[in-house]
Amino acid sequence: VENNFSDEESFKFFGLGGCNEVGRSCHIIEYKNKVIMLDAGMHPALSGHASFPYFDEYDISKVDILLISHFHVDHSASLPYIMQQSNFRGKVFMTHATKAIYRWLMQDFVRVTSIGNSRGEGGKMNEEGSNLYTDEDIMKSFDRIETIDYHSTMEIDGIRFTAYHAGHVLGACMYFIEIGGLKVLFTGDYSREENRHLHAAEVPPLKPDILISESTFGTGTLEPRAELERKLTTHIHATLTKGGRVLLPVFALGNAQELLLILDEYWEKNEDLQNVNVYYASNLAKKCMAVYETYTGIMNDKIRLSSTSGKKSNPFDFKFIKSIKDLSKFQDLGPSVVVATPGMLQAGVSRQLLEKWAPETKNLVILTGYSVEGTMAKELLKEPTMIQSATNPDLSIPRRIGIEEISFAAHVDFQQNSEFIDKVSPSKIILVHGDSVPMGRLKSALLSKYASRKGTDQEIKVYNPKNCEELKIGFKGLKVAK
Numbered sequence: 001v002e003n004n005f006s007d008e009e010s011f012k013f014f015g016l017g018g019c020n021e022v023g024r025s026c027h028i029i030e031y032k033n034k035v036i037m038l039d040a041g042m043h044p045a046l047s048g049h050a051s052f053p054y055f056d057e058y059d060i061s062k063v064d065i066l067l068i069s070h071f072h073v074d075h076s077a078s079l080p081y082i083m084q085q086s087n088f089r090g091k092v093f094m095t096h097a098t099k100a101i102y103r104w105l106m107q108d109f110v111r112v113t114s115i116g117n118s119r120g121e122g123g124k125m126n127e128e129g130s131n132l133y134t135d136e137d138i139m140k141s142f143d144r145i146e147t148i149d150y151h152s153t154m155e156i157d158g159i160r161f162t163a164y165h166a167g168h169v170l171g172a173c174m175y176f177i178e179i180g181g182l183k184v185l186f187t188g189d190y191s192r193e194e195n196r197h198l199h200a201a202e203v204p205p206l207k208p209d210i211l212i213s214e215s216t217f218g219t220g221t222l223e224p225r226a227e228l229e230r231k232l233t234t235h236i237h238a239t240l241t242k243g244g245r246v247l248l249p250v251f252a253l254g255n256a257q258e259l260l261l262i263l264d265e266y267w268e269k270n271e272d273l274q275n276v277n278v279y280y281a282s283n284l285a286k287k288c289m290a291v292y293e294t295y296t297g298i299m300n301d302k303i304r305l306s307s308t309s310g311k312k313s314n315p316f317d318f319k320f321i322k323s324i325k326d327l328s329k330f331q332d333l334g335p336s337v338v339v340a341t342p343g344m345l346q347a348g349v350s351r352q353l354l355e356k357w358a359p360e361t362k363n364l365v366i367l368t369g370y371s372v373e374g375t376m377a378k379e380l381l382k383e384p385t386m387i388q389s390a391t392n393p394d395l396s397i398p399r400r401i402g403i404e405e406i407s408f409a410a411h412v413d414f415q416q417n418s419e420f421i422d423k424v425s426p427s428k429i430i431l432v433h434g435d436s437v438p439m440g441r442l443k444s445a446l447l448s449k450y451a452s453r454k455g456t457d458q459e460i461k462v463y464n465p466k467n468c469e470e471l472k473i474g475f476k477g478l479k480v481a482k
């Protein structure tokens with residue numbers, strides 16, 4: 001029967017999270033009774049069990065292999081839960097750098113969020129927010145995570161997969177997966193522009209049948225990097241000159257290191273700024289820097305050359321940037337720049353500084369990452385006149401601080417995504433990791449771009465499934481002799 005495929009023959013995609021949304025990425029793919037889970041994240045704007053993917057909607061014990069694309073919380077933070085507290089029995093893979101960073105990041109995540117602690121008042125344990133997982137879960141799960149090198153292929157029980165550079169952040173990879181002759185490429189989060197330290201995402205040598213792609217920026221266009229850098233340094237310089245303070249909220253790692261490289265270089269060139277302090281305030285500042293120093297070997301030529309050419313032996317040993325763990329060592333006297341975590345100002349150091357600096361017109365907060373719906377970062381973009389204190393819900397603070405959004409989020413824009421899709425040349429595209437509106441626009445733009453192929457055997461199909469909505473795609477002619 002031509003168009004009727006048995007269940008075993010059809011490819012199945014089932015999103016447990018990160019479908020028509022950004023956050024809690026977790027997708028299941030099934031083919032010929034093999035089951036792969038792609039990523040296991042949390043939603044940064046939600047708390048407790050609600051921030052997890054919909055694990056109850058799928059029998060996780062069926063999963064053979066779980067592949068983690070990168071260390072960002074929305075792609076990796078439910079891993080300790082899956083490995084230690086669910087009936088998941090599969091193998092877990094990530095790159096070496098992702099694993100090294102994941103360890104510190106998760107421990108910090110447990111400390112600063114509600115994950116391991118009570119959210120209830122007066123120290124009373126709140127059932128919902130408490131003990132999703134513990135420090136012990138992280139350490140026990142850590143030992144069982146296996147690593148994969150870039151460009152190396154693993155084969156486990158008939159599933160082959162290879163990791164390729166994805167850009168985005170240190171250690172991020174795309175997975176090219178082959179099951180029973182069917183080829184699938186999962187991009188994770190990716191960027192096609194080389195920055196100061198990372199490779200751009202690569203086009204794998206083989207063509208996949210199915211591409212599972214992020215769609216964060218939809219049909220949006222990003223400004224050229226040189227222009228973004230110029231804007232960033234101009235805003236910072238002008239704010240400091242008039243005596244203001246600059247807050248740069250960032251994820252602990254990734255974006256932060258790129259911004260620090262930009263700032264250190266700018267300070268070197270501008271003597272008038274050299275008496276103004278730049279701080280990198282993160283619990284993880286020191287540990288993360290050590291990881292970055294260790295992994296210069298997988299970074300791009302720009303950084304590798306600078307790390308071996310005599311003058312500066314370590315590119316992350318900054319001349320003008322001081323790392324501090326928290327605000328106890330920070331004296332808030334006069335102009336300064338603070339690069340602080342977390343990136344979406346949910347709590348912690350960046351939120352404390354925002355609340356302190358918000359009432360002053362001459363101060364400036366610059367958002368350089370992607371701001372998820374429901375977080376303070378997203379709220380600020382609406383330029384509210386008052387903001388809520390994170391620690392005291394009864395306290396409102398006037399917001400006069402300037403707000404700028406200059407995106408260094410390292411995701412592809414429409415042109416880059418579309419060029420990449422052309423090069424990869426899949427026949428089916430499944431869009432994930434994007435809010436409904438930008439994702440819907442991306443789908444329409446791709447369909448109209450390939451409209452002339454409709455009805456031919458070159459037709460390209462584009463899907464944008466919702467969470468927990470099963471997508472079945474039949475494939476013929478993929479018979480592989482056993």
Ligand SMILES: [Zn+2]
Nearest residue numbers: 070072168189
């Ligand atoms: Zn990411």
